[in-house]
Amino acid sequence: MAQYSRVSGSVCLITLQNPPVNALSAAVRQGIVDLVKRALGDQKVKSIVICGQNGVFCGGADIKEFGKNMTGPPLVPMIHAIEASNKPVVAAIEGSALGGGLELALGCHYRIAHSKARLGLPEVTLGLLPAAGGSQRLPRLIGVPAALNLITTGRHVTAAEALQLGIVDQVTDQNSVDTAVKFALSVAGQSLDSRRISTYPCPRPSDLDALFEEAMQRVRQSARGAIAPVACVQAVRAAATLPYAQGMEREKELMANLFTSGQARALQYCFFAQRAVGRWSMPSGARWDTSKPSPVHKAAVIGLGTMGRGIAVALAQAGVSVVAVETQEKQLMEAKQAVSGMLQRGAKRSGVAPVLDSISYSPNIQAVADVDLVIEAVFEDMSLKEKVFQQLSAICKPGTFLCTNTSALDVDHLASQTRSPEMVVGMHFFAPAHVMKLLEVVYGPRSSPQAVATAMQLGKKIGKVSVAVGNCRGFVGNRMLKPYLEQAFFLLEEGATPELVDGALEEFGFAMGVFRVSDLSGLDVGWKVRKGDGLVNPGLASGPQARVRQGHRYSPLGDLLCEQGRFGQKTGRGWYQYDTPGGRVARSDPWLHSFLEGYRAQHGLVARRIEQQEVLERCLYVLINEGFRILEDGIAAGPEDIDVIYLFGYGWPRHRGGPMFYASMVGLAKVLERLEHYHQAHPDVPYLQPCNLLRRLVASGSPPIHKWREVIKKLHSQL
Ligand code: COA
Ligand code: ADP
Numbered sequence: 001m002a003q004y005s006r007v008s009g010s011v012c013l014i015t016l017q018n019p020p021v022n023a024l025s026a027a028v029r030q031g032i033v034d035l036v037k038r039a040l041g042d043q044k045v046k047s048i049v050i051c052g053q054n055g056v057f058c059g060g061a062d063i064k065e066f067g068k069n070m071t072g073p074p075l076v077p078m079i080h081a082i083e084a085s086n087k088p089v090v091a092a093i094e095g096s097a098l099g100g101g102l103e104l105a106l107g108c109h110y111r112i113a114h115s116k117a118r119l120g121l122p123e124v125t126l127g128l129l130p131a132a133g134g135s136q137r138l139p140r141l142i143g144v145p146a147a148l149n150l151i152t153t154g155r156h157v158t159a160a161e162a163l164q165l166g167i168v169d170q171v172t173d174q175n176s177v178d179t180a181v182k183f184a185l186s187v188a189g190q191s192l193d194s195r196r197i198s199t200y201p202c203p204r205p206s207d208l209d210a211l212f213e214e215a216m217q218r219v220r221q222s223a224r225g226a227i228a229p230v231a232c233v234q235a236v237r238a239a240a241t242l243p244y245a246q247g248m249e250r251e252k253e254l255m256a257n258l259f260t261s262g263q264a265r266a267l268q269y270c271f272f273a274q275r276a277v278g279r280w281s282m283p284s285g286a287r288w289d290t291s292k293p294s295p296v297h298k299a300a301v302i303g304l305g306t307m308g309r310g311i312a313v314a315l316a317q318a319g320v321s322v323v324a325v326e327t328q329e330k331q332l333m334e335a336k337q338a339v340s341g342m343l344q345r346g347a348k349r350s351g352v353a354p355v356l357d358s359i360s361y362s363p364n365i366q367a368v369a370d371v372d373l374v375i376e377a378v379f380e381d382m383s384l385k386e387k388v389f390q391q392l393s394a395i396c397k398p399g400t401f402l403c404t405n406t407s408a409l410d411v412d413h414l415a416s417q418t419r420s421p422e423m424v425v426g427m428h429f430f431a432p433a434h435v436m437k438l439l440e441v442v443y444g445p446r447s448s449p450q451a452v453a454t455a456m457q458l459g460k461k462i463g464k465v466s467v468a469v470g471n472c473r474g475f476v477g478n479r480m481l482k483p484y485l486e487q488a489f490f491l492l493e494e495g496a497t498p499e500l501v502d503g504a505l506e507e508f509g510f511a512m513g514v515f516r517v518s519d520l521s522g523l524d525v526g527w528k529v530r531k532g533d534g535l536v537n538p539g540l541a542s543g544p545q546a547r548v549r550q551g552h553r554y555s556p557l558g559d560l561l562c563e564q565g566r567f568g569q570k571t572g573r574g575w576y577q578y579d580t581p582g583g584r585v586a587r588s589d590p591w592l593h594s595f596l597e598g599y600r601a602q603h604g605l606v607a608r609r610i611e612q613q614e615v616l617e618r619c620l621y622v623l624i625n626e627g628f629r630i631l632e633d634g635i636a637a638g639p640e641d642i643d644v645i646y647l648f649g650y651g652w653p654r655h656r657g658g659p660m661f662y663a664s665m666v667g668l669a670k671v672l673e674r675l676e677h678y679h680q681a682h683p684d685v686p687y688l689q690p691c692n693l694l695r696r697l698v699a700s701g702s703p704p705i706h707k708w709r710e711v712i713k714k715l716h717s718q719l
Pocket of ligand 2: 302303304305306307308325326327328331365377378379380384388
């Protein structure tokens with residue numbers, strides 16, 4: 001777990017060994033404690049270098065140990081012992097020095113980093129703070145403002161920035177261990193009095209109170225209810241105002257609160273869930289580790305609307321050469337300009353040259369003949385997509401993967417239009433496609449494992465969090481959104497306002513409530529879908545049938561707004577009003593309130609007072625219930641897949657861990673009981689009826705979320 005060797009005669013090299021990232025597990029900590037002691041006792045050793053094996057210094061505390069009984073030596077005294085050493089200790093940082101890894105390095109007397117290394121204190125992203133002295137040493141080393149920035153955001157810095165900030169003493173392009181060993185030889189025997197960071201006074205900015213006040217306001221605003229960023233500010237304040245030993249006490253106290261909080265558990269669950277979705281499986285038994293992806297060097301994008309443009313940019317930025325096809329001449333010219341602008345802005349932000357030449361444009365679909373993979377992004381219209389897939393099947397070379405960027409249409413039906421249905425999968429991007437991290441990779445019953453693996457791999461290459469999902473109406477994300485939206489409409493009928501519903505959801509942690517989001521994405525989008533489904537019926541403006549479709553409760557509120565030309569932000573009016581069409585600031589609209597009153601009067605609905613709790617329970621539990629149905633149907637392989645989709649595509653607050661994790665925290669029995677309660681009150685709303693899987697999980701004692709897959713497997717084997 002840590003290896004001892006002596007190099008260049010008098011330098012002890014301690015190598016951390018815990019693949020893949022040398023996390024500080026109990027065994028690694030024990031190794032470090034023992035080996036440092038041995039080095040200090042070894043007369044021949046004059047200085048010490050600590051490094052990590054396989055090009056990674058250390059990825060920090062072992063997250064897998066959190067929540068279990070702590071064994072092995074704790075980090076804080078271990079780091080203190082290193083700092084107190086009378087032989088110089090040098091950290092040789094390659095790859096990553098994150099969290100406890102950087103805290104270990106801050107306990108060393110010198111830090112030498114490879115130019116490609118990344119450093120940071122990302123604990124806040126796991127619901128914690130750097131509690132092995134990081135919150136006390138970093139401000140002493142680099143000052144309060146810079147330390148606050150790093151600790152409250154958890155961002156990783158490059159070696160160059162770390163040097164500029166003063167976190168490391170030297171950056172090298174050469175082998176960092178060799179450089180550190182040479183350096184260790186040169187400082188052997190020198191006084192270390194000025195090298196122990198814990199003894200430094202913390203620089204005290206003159207406007208200390210104002211600075212912390214402002215930092216606190218900033219984190220509270222962006223944290224949306226997350227407690228760790230607030231605790232991080234408090235810990236840095238302790239560094240700036242208290243002697244080191246007292247600051248450490250405060251750090252410990254704040255950490256104890258966070259460590260046992262549900263938020264830390266949720267954020268740590270998210271960390272592992274994000275990685276688990278890469279290990280996808282299909283009901284056919286095909287899996288990520290047995291399905292080989294094909295390389296994609298050249299791809300085509302068909303249709304250059306908002307989605308197609310974003311997809312082309314994402315591909316080009318990842319080094320894929322792109323053929324972009326758009327049949328409308330004017331649209332093609334506009335797209336060319338827009339895509340170039342996006343590439344130029346992206347390049348400026350990341351400090352690289354724009355890759356304008358890697359996209360070629362054509363009005364002719366024949367241009368895609370030699371590509372490895374096509375992503376179709378034409379209008380969301382089945383007959384048009386059918387035609388495009390028939391054309392693609394005839395034009396593309398054999399072995400070309402054909403993907404559709406549909407948000408709801410049947411991928412298998414499109415596959416049936418081609419000669420090789422096994423080569424067809426869905427790639428559901430989220431707008432704007434070059435920014436949003438989520439990608440739903442949709443497999444149909446005939447999609448080959450290789451096609452799924454190729455789309456998943458391409459998603460990874462272009463920086464997406466890709467989740468493999470089955471083929472059904474709306475796939476996972478949009479399928480769950482439907483009952484959520486429906487409840488929001490019903491709540492308006494019963495007496496709520498958009499402000500009340502959005503307020504409850506935003507207080508829960510969503511960046512925007514459901515009505516604000518609808519205004520942003522355009523109310524006409526859902527209207528078009530409902531029209532396609534035969535649900536919109538302007539002839540039924542009043543009478544008992546106005547609020548019923550196919551025997552179930554239906555709210556025509558969204559349709560009525562669209563009939564008035566209120567499409568949301570783009571028209572300056574929707575569930576809110578905006579100063580101008582395209583305006584961003586949503587203001588309460590008195591017209592909307594009197595419209596709702598008139599609507600209720602017309603339909604004999606009596607407004608009642610609706611509490612925030614009811615808004616949350618009805619909107620969120622109905623969405624969760626649909627999530628359970630999705631698991632029951634085998635559309636998502638596990639709860640992690642659903643949660644990752646909601647975290648990265650729908651703004652679900654990360655510190656609540658995703659909808660399915662949230663359900664497990666609330667308690668499945670409670671979710672079931674509330675759904676039963678609301679279903680009894682609204683028997684004409686089928687979405688409120690608790691699904692079998694939820695009942696079954698409750699009946700089997702509400703197992704923890706990592707055990708759900710076993711229950712799901714049993715359920716499927718009985719089908
Ligand atoms: N503890 C336990 N396991 C860890 C870990 C940690 N601190 N850091 C990474 N891992 C595991 C991952 O779960 C993953 O396991 P898997 O292969 O079983 O899925 C594996 O190491 C590789 O990690 P991954 O993130 O896929 O690799 P990467 O090369 O893309 O990134 C890091 C490497 C170190 C940058 C990234 O893993 C990371 O940010 N880790 C967390 C760092 C952190 O927050 N430390 C503070 C802890 S309080
Ligand atoms: P969004 O990407 O936001 O869904 P649109 O649906 O408006 O935006 O974009 C679809 C684009 O696809 C339009 O620019 C349209 O001209 C283009 N398009 C439609 N049919 C074809 C086709 N057969 N080949 C290429 N492009 C097409």
